[in-house]
Amino acid sequence: xxxxxxxxxxxxxSAIQTLIFKSLHVLLVGVIVALLLQGCANIVPPEGGKxxxxxxxxxxxxxxxxxxxxxxxKISLHFNKFVEVQDLDNNMQLSPLLxxxxxxxSFGKRVEIRIADTLLKDSTTYIISLGNAIVDNRENTxxxxxxxxxxxxxxxDSLQLQGQVFDAATGLPDSGATIVLYPEADGDSAIVRKKPxxxxxxxxxGVFTISSLPDKxxxxxxxxxxxxxxxxxxxxxxxxxxxxVFTPGSINDTAHMVFYLFKQPIKDSIPDNTDTTLATAPGxxxxxxxxxxxxxxxxxxVNADTSNTSMRTMPINEPLEIILLRPLSMLDxxxxxxxxxxxxxEVEAVTRITQDSSRILLQPEWQQDxxxxxxxxxxxxxxxxxxxxxxxxxxxxxxxxxxxxIMRIRIMEEFVNGYNLLGVYSENDTVYMxxxxxxxxxxxxxxxxxxxxxxxxxxxxxxxxxTGNLFEKLQPERVIPFTTTTQVRAGWEHEVDFIPPKxxxxxxRAKNNNTSAEERQE
Numbered sequence: 001x002x003x004x005x006x007x008x009x010x011x012x013x014s015a016i017q018t019l020i021f022k023s024l025h026v027l028l029v030g031v032i033v034a035l036l037l038q039g040c041a042n043i044v045p046p047e048g049g050k051x052x053x054x055x056x057x058x059x060x061x062x063x064x065x066x067x068x069x070x071x072x073x074k075i076s077l078h079f080n081k082f083v084e085v086q087d088l089d090n091n092m093q094l095s096p097l098l099x100x101x102x103x104x105x106s107f108g109k110r111v112e113i114r115i116a117d118t119l120l121k122d123s124t125t126y127i128i129s130l131g132n133a134i135v136d137n138r139e140n141t142x143x144x145x146x147x148x149x150x151x152x153x154x155x156x157d158s159l160q161l162q163g164q165v166f167d168a169a170t171g172l173p174d175s176g177a178t179i180v181l182y183p184e185a186d187g188d189s190a191i192v193r194k195k196p197x198x199x200x201x202x203x204x205x206g207v208f209t210i211s212s213l214p215d216k217x218x219x220x221x222x223x224x225x226x227x228x229x230x231x232x233x234x235x236x237x238x239x240x241x242x243x244x245v246f247t248p249g250s251i252n253d254t255a256h257m258v259f260y261l262f263k264q265p266i267k268d269s270i271p272d273n274t275d276t277t278l279a280t281a282p283g284x285x286x287x288x289x290x291x292x293x294x295x296x297x298x299x300x301x302v303n304a305d306t307s308n309t310s311m312r313t314m315p316i317n318e319p320l321e322i323i324l325l326r327p328l329s330m331l332d333x334x335x336x337x338x339x340x341x342x343x344x345x346e347v348e349a350v351t352r353i354t355q356d357s358s359r360i361l362l363q364p365e366w367q368q369d370x371x372x373x374x375x376x377x378x379x380x381x382x383x384x385x386x387x388x389x390x391x392x393x394x395x396x397x398x399x400x401x402x403x404x405x406i407m408r409i410r411i412m413e414e415f416v417n418g419y420n421l422l423g424v425y426s427e428n429d430t431v432y433m434x435x436x437x438x439x440x441x442x443x444x445x446x447x448x449x450x451x452x453x454x455x456x457x458x459x460x461x462x463x464x465x466x467t468g469n470l471f472e473k474l475q476p477e478r479v480i481p482f483t484t485t486t487q488v489r490a491g492w493e494h495e496v497d498f499i500p501p502k503x504x505x506x507x508x509r510a511k512n513n514n515t516s517a518e519e520r521q522e
Contacts, residue, residue, distance in 0.1 A: 056083050056136050056143040067150045071120050075113040075148060077134075082108055084137045089228070091131030095212065096121075096197045097230070102128060113148075123153030125212045149212070157214045159248035163257030164503070165206040165222045165240060168468065171454060171479035173206030173503050174261055177240075178225040181210065184217040184245050191221050191232040191239070191470075199230060205505045215249035222259035232470075234264040243473050256506050262468040262476040299326045299389045300381075302374065304396040309371055312399040316366035317445035320374065323359050326383040331355055335380035338362055340370040340398075368400045404445045405488035408495045409453070411439050415480075421456040421463065422498075435463070448490045453498065455480040 060078035063070070085104045094102060100116045111134060120126065127149050132142035149156065165177040180196035190196075200210035202222070223230075224238035232239055240259030303321040305313035314320070320338070338349045349364040349372070362374075374394040381389040411422065416436045424432035424443060431451070432443050435458070456465045457478040468476035480500045488494055 051139055052081075052136075053139050053141050055141045056081050056134065058143065058146075061148075065148055065150075066156075068154055068156070069152070070150055071117045071152055072115055072126075072150050073117040074115070075128075077111040077113070077146075079109050079111070079134075079143065082137045083111060083134050083143065085111065085133055086135055086140070088133050091133035093127075093129040093131070093199065095127045095129075095199060095210075096124065097195055097199060099195075104130075104133065106134075120152050123151075124214070125149065125151045125153075125157040127212055157212045159213045159215060160209055160211040161213060161218075161220065161246060161248050161257065162207070162209040162506075163220075163259065164505070165202040165208065165259045165261060166503075167238075168240070168260035168262040168476035169465070169479060171481040172483075173202075174222075174224070175202055175204055175206055176224070177202040177206065177208070177259070177261060178223045178228075178230065179208050179210060179259075180221050180223060180230060181213075181218040182221075184219060186219065188219070188471075190219070191223075192234070193231075195230045205503055207505050213248040215247065217245045217247045220246050220257065222261055224261050235266060238263050239470050241468075241470055241473075260468070260476055260478070264470055265467060297325065299383060299387075300324050302392075302394050304374065304394055306394050306396050309395050309397050312369055312397050312403060314366075314372065314396045314398045315447075316368065316398050316401075317404065317447070320362040320364075321359055322362070322376075324357075327357060328355075328381050328389075329384045329386070330382040331360070332380050335377040336360075336362070337375040337377065338364055338372065339375075340367055340372045342367075342370070346373070366398050369398060371395065371397050401445070402491045405448060405490055406493040407443045407446055407451065407486060407488060408493060409441045409443070410495070410497050411436055411441065411455075412498070412500075413439050415455055415457075419458045419461045421458050421465070422453065423456060423465075424451055424453045426451055433464075446488045448488055450485045450487055452485055453482045453496075455482075455498070455500075 056079040058077060059080050060076075062076045063072065084106045088104055092102070092104070098116060098119045100119060102113050102115045105112050105114075113128065127147060130146040132144050134143040134146065135141060136143075151157075161181075163179075165174045165179070166172065167174045179200035179202065180191065181198035181200075182190045182194075182196050186194070198210055198213065198218070200208045202208040220242060221232070222240035223232055225231075226236045227233070238261040240261045242257055242259065246257070301323050303323065305311075333353045336353060338351050339346050340349055341347075349367075351362050351364040354361045354363070372395070374396075376389070376392045378391040379388060380391065383389065407424070409422065409424075416439050418435055418437050420436050421433055422436055422441055423430060426447065426449055431446065432441075434441075436455075457480070458464070459477055460466060465479065466477050468474050482496075482498055483501050486494060486496055
């Protein structure tokens with residue numbers, strides 16, 4: 001009996017051991033799997049080397065550069081790394097232009113340039129410039145400033161024209177202008193109806209150089225070509241011209257050209273016949289029909305800060321303005337009163353009142369740091385529907401002279417002739433525009449802030465700057481800028497010497513149009 005019990009006990013222990021072994025096995029497998037999964041989740045790729053930012057290197061070109069007596073159809077460029085073509089429209093230039101642009105296609109480490117050779121002219125030098133159009137296909141590092149030259153004749157054209165472009169309205173150099181050359185035979189209207197033969201671009205200080213030109217006469221223009229199509233669009237583009245023909249090989253054309261870009265005046269279009277609904281107002285007047293909602297809207301507002309009469313808020317260098325939100329049919333100036341407090345006594349302010357369709361201006365001789373009262377008495381105005389504008393009373397305090405700055409400007413005597421204009425500007429506002437009758441101009445009551453200025457050579461003596469007209473051969477009036485912004489501080493007097501800036505990048509010996517680029521850089 002005892003042996004039977006022992007056998008049963010041993011069998012039970014063996015089962016328990018087997019169960020424990022299996023459990024440990026499963027647990028061990030689970031731990032191993034978990035470790036493997038964790039290892040997979042944290043796989044880190046090996047660190048790479050530094051980025052290859054070296055530009056592609058041209059290893060072969062076919063056919064060779066600078067060939068004569070040839071009509072190129074295809075140019076193959078081979079590089080030491082994979083490349084691609086980007087932003088071709090803004091980088092590629094062909095001189096002279098063809099009616100069909102060359103095409104560029106990349107094939108791994110090779111780029112093909114195809115040209116419509118049937119469009120090539122005899123005895124002409126062609127230059128293809130690619131700028132930064134070719135880049136490596138990993139880091140976009142450009143193969144910069146590639147230029148390829150060939151001639152369909154027995155020699156290369158080697159003459160050039162150079163010059164400078166300014167914006168006529170500012171007098172500052174224009175570094176983004178397009179220079180276009182037309183054969184003399186094309187006439188003056190070619191700029192609006194066809195593409196030019198040669199094209200250049202102004203760079204730093206508005207300077208341009210157009211090289212590899214033939215010894216032939218050209219009409220030359222400058223364009224602010226907004227859509228980059230080489231046509232002059234009077235509604236969008238600015239233009240500059242010189243009313244003469246230039247021949248690069250001529251002794252008379254050794255000096256550099258200067259263009260002033262201006263906006264061509266456009267004739268006003270005929271206004272369309274807008275259907276305006278009119279109604280007969282009381283008494284037979286014709287007035288605008290207004291809805292009940294319009295009657296509840298404010299009819300005017302006053303540009304005075306009435307929130308705190310102890311604070312000086314009303315400018316003494318500006319008129320008091322009543323802004324009309326509805327058109328008026330009647331205004332009684334005798335019911336508009338402006339007064340100020342003088343030690344407890346109310347003094348009427350002598351005021352000049354003017355009116356236009358959108359506002360009423362009150363222009364008194366402002367007193368400093370005074371509490372003013374504006375009274376709009378009942379019946380002072382009516383709108384076009386015959387409704388009286390509400391009476392109202394406004395209180396506000398004026399500023400002091402010390403809240404403003406003074407600028408004293410010294411002008412060179414050569415500009416003082418009674419006609420040339422001095423313009424002073426705060427942001428986009430003109431704060432002063434008067435003829436120069438003295439070499440020292442004092443401007444008071446200037447709000448603190450930055451001011452710019454210029455001189456206008458007012459050739460027609462009409463008191464304003466006039467743009468040019470290409471079709472009437474009128475140049476814009478010259479503007480001389482002052483390139484420093486003057487910071488005006490309250491309570492300060494600022495003295496400024498107006499000295500015209502010099503933008504002449506051409507040394508005397510470089511003003512010959514056949515001087516090499518290397519010589520100009522010395």
